Amino acid sequence: MSCDRADTVLHAYFDNELDALDAAEFERHIEHCAECAGALASLKDLRSSMNAAQLYEKAPASLRKKILADVTPARPIQFASDGGTWRWLAIAAAILLVISVGWQIVSVQRGEESNAVVAAELVDAHLRSLQPGHLSDVVSTDQHTVKPWFDGKLDFAPPVRDFAEQGFPLQGGRLDVVHGRAIAALVYGRRKHLVNVFIWPTIERDASPRTGSRQGYQWIDWRKGGMEFCAVSDTAPSDLEQLQRLFTE
């Protein structure tokens, strides 16, 4: 190794960690330095073969469930380990049954309540977006512009797709705060109407669409792949259903 930059600056350059000035300087250097050029090429090879190998290991679904069970406030009671094991197991099973049935009832009730609240808030958010200057923070019909715009603004990556060919041209996106959380809003056109598609992460299972209307606006809500979607518009309900199918295809 004769060029000491091959060990240092090269990596910062390769990882996009140099500022524009230093990057340009290094690019001039590399034109004359065969060693750095070769090392850069081999770093690129390494990265592309790592990408092709798909080494990323996603968490198994069972782990997510375990953690959710851990952090749910209604925890099963801890038992002392004296006494006959079977007797304790029977009591534990009975208590767990009561807790879980009770918990389900509570969560169903709570779920329905919060659905209504969320739907109301989303219709409000839709109305707010129709005020002048409130529709989009990023105005673009290009999904490759809208998607990166959300990077760093949200803790999740909303799926951004353009459906211009199917009659729902993407018009832009913005951040919205609904129910105290920051969520993504995508704006689509539908003939003369506007559709807001609100997206936020959920831990619930995928769910088929539910629809409703409020103050003359239609909404359709569904869950897919760890995301919850709610589309709101004054267009026909069948339009929203069509958009929902496009998202889930």
Added chain:
Amino acid sequence: MSNPVHEKGSDVLDSQDQARFEMLVLPHLDAAFNLARWLLRSGADAEDASQEALLRAYRFFHGFHGGDLRAWLLQIVRNTCYTWLEKNRRVNEMTEFDEELHGLPGPTPETLAIAGDNRERLTRALGSLPPRYREVIVLRELEGCSYKEIATITSIPIGTVMSTLSRARRQLQLVLADPASKEASHEL
């Protein structure tokens, strides 16, 4: 307060905190598991360690006031894994990388077709690096972390991140070029 709604005060706070945790932290569960999986080189251990780390994160969540949440969580995961490695150090030093123990979770036929032997080759090579090299490569190449994030997660100065990455990559390239050169991998 006679209003029954207010009696739920503390419950509401709890469930709000929990909702915040679920919304902000759980989306990074894959990142947590992936780091643990590569540090511990075992899917089962990684599941236990990331569960433990997430619980710790849950307990400390009150203390988290903005900032890079993924880095914060991965820092906890990393610490948990190192404690884990320390505990099992003797055992680990005795065990070579063992396909039975640390085998890949069965990839789908499609992945296999695309990736071919490449995946196994890289898994072995990466697994043979010392944890401190392995982690910077996993964070940079798989997780896409910036040097600053890597510095936060690993508690090494940002200037050292670059040189560590440089050495880690060189070693990975060496092992890939000559899988027999495992001895080299034990220098740290």
